[in-house]
Amino acid sequence: MLPRLLLSTALACFLVAPASAQDLRRRPDDPIPPQLDTLYERGLAYLAKNQTDAGAWSDSMGGEPGVVGLCVIAFLAHGEDPNHGPHAKVIQKGIDYILSQQRESNGYIGSSMYNHGFATLALAEAYGAVDDPKIAPALKKAVDLILNAQSRNASGAWRYTPESRDADTTVSGCQLVALLGARNAGLAVPDEAIRKGLAYMARCRGGDGGYGYTSASGGKPTLTAIGVTCLALAKEKEGKGFKNSLGYLRDHMNYRDRHYPFYFEYYMSQALFHADEAAWNEWNDKNLRYLSTIQRADGSWPGPKGEAFNTSASLLSLALNYRFLPIYEK
Template sequence: MVKTSVRLLASLVLLASFPAATAQEVPGRPEETIPAQVELMYERGLQYLAKSQNEKGSWNDPVGGEPGVVGLCVAAFLAHGEDANNGRYAKNIRLGIDYILSQQNDKNGYIGSSMYNHGFATKALAECYGVLDNPKIAPALKKAVDLIISAQKRNRFNAWRYTPDSHDADTTVTGCQMVTLFAARNAGIGVPDEVIKKGLAYLATCRGKDGDYGYTSSSGGKPTLTAIGSLCYSLAKEKESKGYQASLAYLKKNMDYRDRYYPYYYEYYMAQALFHADEAAWREWNTRNIRYMSTIQSQDGSFPGNQGPSFNTAGALLSFALNYRYLPIYEK
């Protein structure tokens, strides 16, 4: 595809202008045809996000001012291979990153008012590091990663929950921080192996005999939580254990699941979990997901749901961003 090739070339040329120590590698994607339906939905979704973004760089819906949601919206642009400096959506990406930076506490590096926000916002900074020409990103990212690490040290479970000072933990917040730490590593930020090992050890305590993950323990497992736990083990290159294989089998049994309470959060993680675990399973699920998403996208390009159109749309787009595979976190 000509458009895809041009977009990728632009990204590679841009990366060549940054020092090797700071630039993260943006991988190419296999020479596969992007499904036309995916490209149509993605374009419409990005157009919606671009048009509805405000001058501050956030969105005006109920959750659109949360820096974590802004981070997911920025990721949606980057995952399509958009040039962050000179492309058609460069202004939207830059505004989003500027907004995230404006929400960071200068003293401790905390972004927003919850570790959910901090995690997804930090991940966006990591994905822009070495790609977006903004000297403020590097120190902000380092501070943000340091806060994640220090929060784990203060937590009695060696994991994470709602605030940096939380002493309890759950799989969703922990998974968010873990994926963010892997993205930071991809960007060249140092993350001690011990931090990853402790995070994985906590997640293992929430995995049931059938491979399903619960919220704060091994009981009450759900596909959404299992996708989160499985993805973390994949990114850590820990795929050989019986527990991991049991989780994969559980996810395969629940290919038609849809989360009633957190739609798009499930799809966001399920796409990545299956892709890293079993590409054939991902292809089957991806086909179903494309079909489903095509039936619910609104005329203006947004997606419906109970979390606000900015989050809904970003989450939906990211659920089929693996058809493009531009972000380093999507590489196996």
């Protein structure tokens, strides 16, 4: 029906191979649950139908470039052809919107480092796949802003604005994942920047493996999932801290974040996928059942953060089943 993208982490390049929606390139030992395609495609249909002419979404957070970035990644993570497929215009409009929100002066996207981080990740995942020469320079400027913000930060990490002198694990985790995504795409990201960011995250990890918000106290599963995701993507999975944090997540497999439920889904799926195959399989089954029971008839997911964020984050928590993006490969 439409091309699917296979992305190689080793070469950080993109190869397009035609396949039907029912004929995805899957490993025999990694079958995709039969209900997943229906669930995912309904979510994409909702996003495609409700995108504005400008390329954003009109709900409470749908105009944030970071949310638009997550929506774009949700399409790419399903293997949609961004140049000629049925959702190509949706993807391109989303990228155009992100680019329109980038400041020419310094490369800053949006009005917060949350937005900047997720938008940068979207550009990194689109780089090389989307036929748009504007992406490469925009991605380079976005990465440079993250690195410059870190260089001015006393903690070697990030918080709400590029000028912030303090840091927290949510914003810092977002920037680390964006940098790792850009490095996968072939951009030069200094190892020292990753090391310093991970060192800050480690200072916020308690003895039980749980990550706190700005210190090692008050550990929470959502924050711990962010920390584990960063370590796993950075290929830092051998230390005692990583093992303790993974054990913490295993002990919270039934946790639901009351305030940021889909943010938790998004990171928990990635953390377990990269860290523990058995735990991810258990989580994936539960997550699929849970999300299938609360998906609306129109394909969206409800919640206080707006349908665009809720739907894209839900889809991305399921996208590990497809493994089309470098960030979703082991």
